[in-house]
Amino acid sequence: MNALLEQLQMQGTENDALQQDKSKKWLNITPGTGKFLALLVDEIQPTRILEIGTSMGYSTLWLARAGGNSVQVVTIERDEAKHQQAQQHFRQAGMDKRIDAKLGDASDWMTRLEGQFELIFLDADRSQYLSLAPRLFQLLKPQGVLVVDNALSHADDVAPFKRWLEQQPELDVGVLPIGKGEIVAYLRD
Template sequence: MKFQKVLNELEQSGAQNDRIQTDKSKKYLNITRDTGEFFTVLVKATKAKNILELGTSNGYSTLWLASALPENGTVTTIERSEQKAKEAKANFERTNLLERIQLLIGNASDLLNDLKGEFDIIFLDADRSAYISFIPHILRLLKSGGIMICDNAFSHEEELKEFMEFFINRSEYTTCLVPVGKGEFIACKGKLPC
């Protein structure tokens, strides 16, 4: 299957690049395969149609999200690096998933101001130092019953502590930590049950 072949290639080239690359901005820092599989189940189980991803990198996680969507679903993904966005677009084309993906290039803080509508899932895998500034946008853009996912909840727990505590301490969100990959923090918007 072409999709799996592309995923395998991206896993291998991503791991190799990240081992030798000393410039953090040039690392791909992709999610793990088990995280991608978890996302596939989550997207299908929630019947998500509109997903927002902050941090495209080379498009590895975007492909997992987009492949689980129905044909009329869309992943809107934001990447600040033009080079990584170019690589991601090529990967989207190789898997025939480009029609399900809207790739925005630029600073997420700026681009989020212009986004309208609501998203079923918001996935954060970008510059963690900016997450606190994303909160007003997440509150506005995540639909009731929607899910926010934050990667690196275990691997970078201290960096994400304030961000996660914000959602943990809000009564309208149900939260949990999922021990998959580098750790996924999940917040479901809406009173129980979501």
């Protein structure tokens, strides 16, 4: 599994350096963010994790591995080629049973998901975050944590969403200087 993560990290870096078409870039989280997510999973011990923005499944694999056998990760990707390749990586890692990979737009899938998640990782089209915010909030379980990537690398893009989070009295919101910057929002009970 370590070897697969290292391979995906290297392939992603190489692909993104050469690829001109942004929709074909992998845009993996950094290994540091992967380690942070794994630590968080170890601390929260979630049974259900929601990820928005699968790409090739690099971050999904960090989440699923840390969660062990008892976790189910639901991950959403709208690009069919990426969705297919991610599923191949999940099988390769032997993690396909605990990863439920959905193909389609997050705004659509999120209305169809039932129940709540102890951890939500948001790493998708930042222009949609504000419109997704109310439903994301409903999907987050009390004492759950929402993590949002690119808080520092694309601070202007995520600013309206971050302000929305900060206006919710039940949420404690901070930004950690890990990887591309991570918003971490904790939903008090």
